[in-house]
Amino acid sequence: MKKCYLGVDIGSISTKGVVIDDNNNIIAKEYIWTEGNPVGAVKKLVGILKSQVSDEYILKGIGTTGSARKLIGLMLGTDVVKNEITAHAVGTTSLYPSVRTILEIGGQDSKIIMLNNGIITDYAMNTLCAAGTGAFLSSQAKRIGVDINEFGDMALDSNNPVKIAARCTVFAESDLIHKAQSGYEIKDIVAGLCRSIVLNYLNNVGKGKRIKGPIIFQGGVSKNKGVVKYFKEVLGEDIIVDENSHLLGALGIAIISKKYESDKVYSFDVSDISFITKGHECSGCSNNCEVLKIYKNDEMIDAWGNRCPRGVNS
Ligand code: SF4
Structure with a gap:
């Protein structure tokens, strides 16, 4: 039998999972919405991953990270429970060993991690201000009637991003309403929003940090081409976005779980513990x-x- 390892990264907006083989290759992956129900989301996620893994594999390790990592660790019967900074750093350096800066923007929080020779030298997290997160982008897309999936392409189409106050959600929202009523083109407002996310991020989590390349951008918002464009423009550096950029925390915790391997064989069947x-x-x-x-x-x-x-x- 071949060995495989499961990593789950659970946030308040999304739940991510990967299964890797002994060489850290991803053999199964999934990304679903948490929808306020971490227990239900993990049951669903693990069921989907199980269906992607062939019978020739046995599950030799499980790790969890993200805001509900302890709860999910208990459900999955593992003690390998680590914070997001460690998991993201390990996942990212497994693919990009020379990375110096990890920019991460998720649904409800954001973080920055600085590394040197694969070692974390500094980091910061923002969990309090929504203005630099995916949730803010989604709510503003809804407000101006644009599908969030079209956001990135629309922003790329604009050469005149509207200036939107980026300091906090309340300022940004009222400024957006004002700009929308002032007759600006929607694509320019969308581009302005993408730029405001970047500026807010750099002024908050990135404050005082020496951002050096290679720079990897990850988390759900890294899939937004408009935000990538403005990170490149504002930082004047190339920005790498991996095809699995939203899954690198899950990848990292799966890799970490290998270090704790014992005789135990785990199951993809999530235990029904009552909480x-x-x-x-x-x-x-x-x-x-x-x-x-x-x-x-x-x-x-x-x-x-x-x-x-x-x-x-x-
Ligand atoms: S102190 Fe404020 S940010 Fe922290 S949990 Fe309470 S309400 Fe939320």
């Missing part, structure tokens, strides 16, 4: 996050929906 969930609104700041705490036998094993650690104890 108790308790929800409340955190009043720690004006974000008022809807926090969902997940308990098993009176022990809190994970929390969901909090944008910062304070929400767990609120």
Whole structure:
């Protein structure tokens, strides 16, 4: 039998999974929406991955990363649970060993990781400001009636991106409404939005960081050609986007799981553990996050929906 390893990266917007073989080749992959139901999303994801893997493989390792990594680790019966920074760095350097900067923009957060010779030297994460995330781009696309899948091509078509205030969601939204009412062409507004995401990202997570090439851009938003174009333009550097750029966290945690390999053989059949969930609104700041705490036998094993650690104890 051949060996394979499963990596799951679960975020509040999307759930990503890959299965790799002993040589780190991806033999199965999937990306689905989490839809506020991490348990359901992982069951669905793992079922799809299982159908892509042939019977000649046995599952010798599982790893989880992302915001609900502890919960998902418990469901999948693994202790290999690591944060996103580590998982993204390992996944990316497995394909691009000389990478110096990883730019990542996901559905609800963004991060930057600086590396030297494959070692993380600095990083930053932004979980609080929505203006530099995929969720912001999707909501603004809806607001101006443009399909998010057309966003990238539309932005490439524009030579006059409209200037949109990029500092925070509230400013950006009201500015967008103003620009839309002022008769600007939609393609120029779309291009302006892509540019504002880039500027917001660089002014927040990228603040004070020395961004050096090779630069890899990943996360769901890396599929947006308009955002890639403005990263290139603003940084004056080439930007590499891998075909699996949205899956590199899952790839990284699958690779990490190999290091913990034992005699154990895992199953793609997700155990049906019953959890108790308790929800409340955190009043720690004006974000008022809807926090969902997940308990098993009176022990809190994970929390969901909090944008910062304070929400767990609120
Ligand atoms: S978890 Fe609480 S303190 Fe943290 S961002 Fe959300 S509302 Fe604010």
